[in-house]
Amino acid sequence: MFQSEMISSMNRGLQTSENRSLALRPGQMFQGMITKLYPGQTAQLQAGNMTLTAQLEAQLETGRQYWFRVQAGDGMPRLQVMEQVRSNPQGDQQQSQRSQILQQLGLQAGGPHEQLLRHFQQTSQPFTQTDLASGARLLQQSGLPAHHSLQLISRLVNEQLPLTRETFQALAALQHPQSMGETMHALHESLAQSSSGGNESRGLQQILGSLLQQTNSSKQIEPVRQLFNALLTGENSVRTQAEQVLRETGIMRAKESAEQFFSRIQAEAVKPENRAPMQQTFPQLFQGQSGNQVFNAMKPANVFTMLMNAAGPDQPEGLTQMLRLINPDTAPQQVFEQLDRLMQQRNHSASPLLQMIHEQQTDRELLFLQRGQGQDTAQLRMFLQQLGLQHEHDLRIGLNDLQQSREAGQRIETLKGQLLHFLQNQANQTPQTIQQAEFLLQRLTGFQIASQEQQHPVQHLLFQVPFKFGEQYSDITMQWEGKRTKEGYLDEDHCRIMFYLELAAIRDTMVDVQIQNRVVSLTIFNQMEKPEQLQRMFEPILAKRLEETGYKLSSVRWKQPDNTPANDNNNPDVQTEKRKRQNYKGVDVRI
Structure with a gap:
């Protein structure tokens, strides 16, 4: 809300x-x-x-x-x-x-x-x-x-x-309180479970899976994937380190070898009680054949490899389902949290492997916020393109430009384009699935309207990024205010960015980021008391990260607003700001 x-x-x-x-x-x-x-x-x-x-x-x-x-x-x-x-x-x-x-x-x-x-x-x-x-x-x-x-x-x-x-x-x-992230996840699940989907459903399901995977807040699933890959293909020393970490996170049992681990997964995969969730998560493994018969005839390591390949980067739920299969008594989130704690330990005996995973994790998170150079497209920029906030503009660039884009491999399928195609061919779809698709299309169009080009030099962009915190999807609303460079990029040196979050622990939060000459000042608005200890702990890390990307941290302030936005009619400061905004300079007219 x-x-x-x-x-x-x-x-x-x-x-x-x-x-x-x-x-x-x-x-x-x-x-x-x-x-x-x-x-x-x-x-x-x-x-x-x-x-x-x-x-x-x-x-x-x-x-x-x-x-x-x-x-x-x-x-x-x-x-x-x-x-x-x-x-x-x-x-x-x-x-x-x-x-x-x-x-x-x-x-x-x-x-x-x-x-x-x-x-x-x-x-x-x-x-x-x-x-x-x-x-x-x-x-x-x-x-x-x-x-x-x-x-x-x-x-x-x-x-x-x-x-x-x-x-x-x-x-x-x-203005609807419905979460965009939760709706994207629910629609992705509905399409995965539907047996009547054609190319339209598969295209929409694929781009939803890709977007949801990108917006996993800490990419918690990726370190597990890297550990599994190290267990399968790593050299002896790397494999030993991976086994140690997997035991400490509870994925592997104590004194369990890799071969015993693979055999246990194979045995769990063919159990009758696991057939329904397995078929739902890995439908491609059950098309036209019995998954149990195939798994029984394969070597345990090959079964594990097949499951890993089916749980690709655009199917994060696949790897999560594997964790539930391996240890049904432990929630996947507990595994993620334990692995994150191990990656923070510098004196861990498996430190080389954990350090490598942690660095790759950090690089992916930084890439999401940075603009790429040359042919490399920034992950955040790519994400916004995949949403389709410029869908109509892309349609107007002409057939020649589209042909050139195809030849250069730059054609990007967008969520809005897939939603339009899906809703035009919605035969045999459930009313709930259609309603979810319509809401996402309307939300994307609303952001386009809110971010339309202004006639004055200052431009405003408003968009929402679904993020996954733990097992729950949430939305991060972002507003960017500033000018564009001559090349058409957003001016990174002089701008203002506002983030609106609903967090599990500290609830409603607004972060106001103001940048002048690459000097950054942050103001955090939250109803709770200022967490002095956390700020002392994380402010140096924030300053270092900003410095690595060419920015300098000036200040971090914490403010407790007197009124929520719903009650701004009673807030004199808000009313003063509204009067300033509505101040009219005057115009001559003839009556």
Whole structure:
């Protein structure tokens, strides 16, 4: 829930004050009040939080509300007073005016039309007849609470986005508390269990598996894979070290040799009670033949090798299932934690092997955050490309460019492209699977809308990365703010990055990273008390890691916010910031 509230708050704050100015278009209507009269037939007009300087060509009274319509013309916009909208002294003045406007526009009085018009009136938001008609239709179709729907429609109108069901649902998906990581995992599992999937299902399942594997927070499964590989193919000394570590983590039993270990796995794999989970995790081993018969006829080491090959990098659940098979009484997470502790021991007798695994682990984690050089693409950058946040742009580059990309081996299948293809060919799929795919597609489209190119130099990017902490998938919401270089890359020297996390131990957390001339200052917002000991322990490590990548750590601050984003209406600091954002510099118009 925390991240959905933060995303909603970020969406409202993505635009700067320049982008929040009143952009009037012909045909729009809005309500405003004359606040001051000046010599020379000029006046000050108040429309919500925005103040306009206007040239009067009609006798208007100070302190009165008027309805205005924007007229077409060159130069500064011209406003016409809607004389037909008059007050009714014997009834509700505001409701009377709304009824008159709906009657003039040929729209039905009452219902969603009047509800949306009342919202536009209260917020002094300019709108057109089409905005009102299309917005009312969305309001009627929406299953969200009315105030959420009205806010979403206002944003669509304000940013001149299409008032369609697709754009509405995309923005609504950003505010939904459903976890993107959990949905990706659930959809991947549903596709793996489905017996009716074609090429569309397999393509979607493959890219989901690849993305989920990349976002395993500490790549906990990979050190186990390396130990198994060392046990299979390592030299005698390396194999001995691997056996020792596997015994200490509980994967191998005490005094159990590698051959006995392989035989035990073979025996477990052919047990009747293990057939269902094995067939579910390794369906490719059970196609058109009996897995038990095949396993019985093979040497134990070959069975182990086959399982290892089936549990490839894009199938992390396969190796986890092997750990459950080896020792059903020990949770895989306990194995991961014990192995991580062993890798931190510098005086361990198997130190050379553990040190090598630990260094490779660190390199993979750093690669996820660094941009590659030349033909090497950074893992984070590749991950965002695989999500498909530039899917439509890639479709517009033309057939020639696509052909060149194929020839260069640069064609990247995207999650959004696979989701679109899957939903267009969704025969024989369960409603739950379709719903999960639709939510992911809407969430990705919502991030694209939120990160659309801005007209001013500062650009904002908003996206979400699913991460796995232990056995639980969570989401890391990231907002990047800065400029692009001439080459089109994000400026790494001057930018601001915000991370929004929901962590198991310290709960809701926001990390604000500000970078100027490659000098980094961090501010961590969390409701808990500052962990002084942990900060003293990890701050030098953070400074060293940043220095290795060309950055200098300036400061790390811990702040406890007074209010959560859900209660920001009661926070004077937040309200002051909102007023700053909504401050309007003024524009000359003719009435």
